[in-house]
Amino acid sequence: MELRWLESFVTVAEELHFARAADRLHLAPSALSAQVRALESHLGVRLIDRGRRTRPALTSAGRLFLEEARLTLAQAARAEAVGRRAGRGELGHAQIAYVASAAFSGVLTDVLTRCAAPGTELTVQVCEMETPAQLEALACGDIDVGFLRWRPEYPPEVTATCLLTEDVVLALPAGAPLAAYEAVPAAELRDECFVAPHFDEEYGCRDQILEVAEQGGFSARCAPPVRDFIAALTLVGGGLAVALVPDSLRRVHIPGVAYRPLADVPLTTRLVGAYRRGETSPAVRGVIRRLREAAAATVAAG
Numbered sequence: 001m002e003l004r005w006l007e008s009f010v011t012v013a014e015e016l017h018f019a020r021a022a023d024r025l026h027l028a029p030s031a032l033s034a035q036v037r038a039l040e041s042h043l044g045v046r047l048i049d050r051g052r053r054t055r056p057a058l059t060s061a062g063r064l065f066l067e068e069a070r071l072t073l074a075q076a077a078r079a080e081a082v083g084r085r086a087g088r089g090e091l092g093h094a095q096i097a098y099v100a101s102a103a104f105s106g107v108l109t110d111v112l113t114r115c116a117a118p119g120t121e122l123t124v125q126v127c128e129m130e131t132p133a134q135l136e137a138l139a140c141g142d143i144d145v146g147f148l149r150w151r152p153e154y155p156p157e158v159t160a161t162c163l164l165t166e167d168v169v170l171a172l173p174a175g176a177p178l179a180a181y182e183a184v185p186a187a188e189l190r191d192e193c194f195v196a197p198h199f200d201e202e203y204g205c206r207d208q209i210l211e212v213a214e215q216g217g218f219s220a221r222c223a224p225p226v227r228d229f230i231a232a233l234t235l236v237g238g239g240l241a242v243a244l245v246p247d248s249l250r251r252v253h254i255p256g257v258a259y260r261p262l263a264d265v266p267l268t269t270r271l272v273g274a275y276r277r278g279e280t281s282p283a284v285r286g287v288i289r290r291l292r293e294a295a296a297a298t299v300a301a302g
Contacts, residue, residue: 003076005039006069008032009047013066016055092122092283097129097137098147101229102271105248107163107294108147111273114290122283130228138274144284145291150270160272163295167247168208168267171232173239174258183263186216195223195232195241208244208267215265233257246271 008025012032015021022029040047047062058066094115102108108126115122129137134146139155147163154160170189172178178188189212196205213220223241226232230252232243237256246269250259273291275284 001039001042003073005035005042006073008035009039009062010066010069010073012036012048012056013058013062016057018056092281092286094122094124094144094281094284094287095142096124096126096145096147096287097134097143098126099131099134099149099228100128101149101246101249102147103128104251105164105166105246105271107271107273107298110294110297111147111287111291114293115287122286124287134274138276141276144275144279144281145287146274148272148274150272154274157276158274159277160274161292161295162270163273163291164248164271164298165268166271167261168244168269169247169250170260170262171236171243171245171249171257172260173236173242174256175239176258178242179258179260181260181263183261185263186212186265187218188216189213189242190216190218193221193223193241195235195243196225197228197232198225205244211267212244212262212265230254 008021008027011021011024012018015024018029018032022032025032027035036048043065045061046059047065049057049059051057096108096112098108112124112126115124127143129143129146131146131148131151134143134148135151135155135158137143138146138158150160150162170178170184172184172192178184178192181188194209196209209220209222223235226235229243229245229249232241232245233249233252233254235241236243237254239256244267245259247259273288273295275288275291279285279288
């Protein structure tokens with residue numbers, strides 16, 4: 001049974017006039033009549049009485065069948081709409097992971113807001129995950145999009161878009177003498193202990209500490225690495241260390257922590273959105289498209 005047969009039957013049932021129904025459907029009356037007859041033949045029952053001197057009328061079977069035909073056409077239209085929206089990435093599910101610092105930059109919430117825009121019904125789940133774990137999860141398909149700190153290399157099946165480039169600032173105990181500086185010279189950090197996330201998990205932290213130490217003319221002293229920047233800031237707030245952190249972490253109000261720019265070492269860090277090359281899921285492609293829109297908006301605003 002073809003949908004066009006149902007559409008022809010419903011139109012004739014509504015018009016009770018073959019010529020007018022044919023005009024509505026942009027068909028020749030003979031073609032319309034043939035489709036209705038094909039439907040009747042398929043069902044094995046007459047749906048429309050075609051009196052020579054009276055207007056066409058629905059049979060009792062036709063009246064019963066009309067309601068179901070309308071429901072079927074409506075459901076088919078809904079199915080088509082869902083399919084088209086899913087193909088445009090407006091429907092579906094995506095799994096997103098992020099490093100904690102991405103949540104404070106505003107980029108993650110920007111992308112999520114775009115995914116929740118009117119007319120979009122993407123189901124997005126988010127979870128915090130460290131950068132190396134994200135890259136592994138992307139490669140094996142456990143997550144679809146990652147928000148992570150830039151790496152010099154990615155797995156062959158993964159690519160990345162830069163979302164934000166931001167300055168690196170110094171986090172230090174609020175009560176320390178260094179907090180009196182508007183911008184801290186590198187040489188003033190010679191007696192400080194640096195804390196950072198695992199060097200193999202946050203690419204660049206060790207190199208940045210070494211760059212500051214070289215500029216200041218000292219050998220860096222480092223505390224044991226911690227899980228993430230939030231853990232590092234907790235140690236800073238306790239007066240146990242200083243840390244080099246992305247500027248967006250200024251939004252993290254941990255008691256006892258102050259933030260100051262570096263006076264003579266210009267350092268930056270990048271937040272990227274990572275995803276699989278050649279992604280086939282329309283929903284995930286929709287998230288990636290919104291991620292790229294957010295990246296473009298950040299560049300334009302800068």
